Amino acid sequence: NGPDGLVERGLLNDQGRISGRAQSAVRQISPGDFNRIIDLGLDTSELLLPRLDEVGTSTGFQDEQAPFEFEQSRDRVNYIGSRIVRDRIFRRIVLRAYDERCAITGLKLINGGGRAEVSAAHIRPVEANGPDVINNGIALSGTAHWMFDRGLISLSDDLEILISRQVNDLDSVQAFINRTRRVLPPRRQFDRPHPCFLQWHRDHCFKQ
Known part of the structure; x- marks a missing residue:
């Protein structure tokens, strides 16, 4: 259920009651029901980047640019393997x-x-x-x-x-x-x- 009632409306019968299909573990879903579920799961109202007035700076970003890395240290792990012996x-x-x-x-x-x-x-x-x-x-x-x-x-x-x-x-x-x-x-x-x-x-x- 969502704030506007049952999201998967394909489960309703003609009188608006939940049909017997709701008991099925696997069932088809209509494109409309699918889109409603996606819209509820993904909040599209949140901006990908902050507005300038929300950050309070002229550039829009508070963090300084990270220095470019020419080298990267990596963890080393030990493992035991097997391979075919070759002559x-x-x-x-x-x-x-x-x-x-x-x-x-x-x-x-x-x-x-x-x-x-x-x-x-x-x-x-x-x-x-x-x-x-x-x-x-x-x-x-x-x-x-x-x-x-x-x-x-x-x-x-x-x-x-x-x-x-x-x-x-x-x-x-x-x-x-x-x-x-x-x-x-x-x-x-x-x-x-x-x-x-x-x-x-x-x-x-x-x-x-």
Whole structure:
């Protein structure tokens, strides 16, 4: 009930008495009843900002502007988590097999510390029980790795680079991959990606 009587007027019957629908736990509500409930819950008469004469200053605000903060201290909390154990050797053997070169773009970038700016990506991911073996790995740069994990690119069994139809900028992606349109394979034949893992990626990750 509100100050003007029953707010949900849809509960009244034709004679102005409360109908049996009032006993229902879930019932439809008319737009008029909804608007009346909102108006009662939100007092629109209060101003968002004070008037000048209410504040008593020429600017309308009494508080000084807070100084700009260039740094912010944050609380640090301790937590206990768990993660899947990965083989540390996996990255080393994958990057060595691909000569520290991205298999998609062909780029070989080394930072100032002598570390290759390329990662060892799992074709069948660790979260899906993918093993840390050379045939389940491929060397990818950051953007190529991101696209591969999200199924925007994949590989055929003969290492042709497949591009998803869901890519929003096809021309840029085609310019991004190397000119052969195929993965730059490892130097040794038995280090190449296994067709079983490639098939898994196409079936479970690749967005056709």
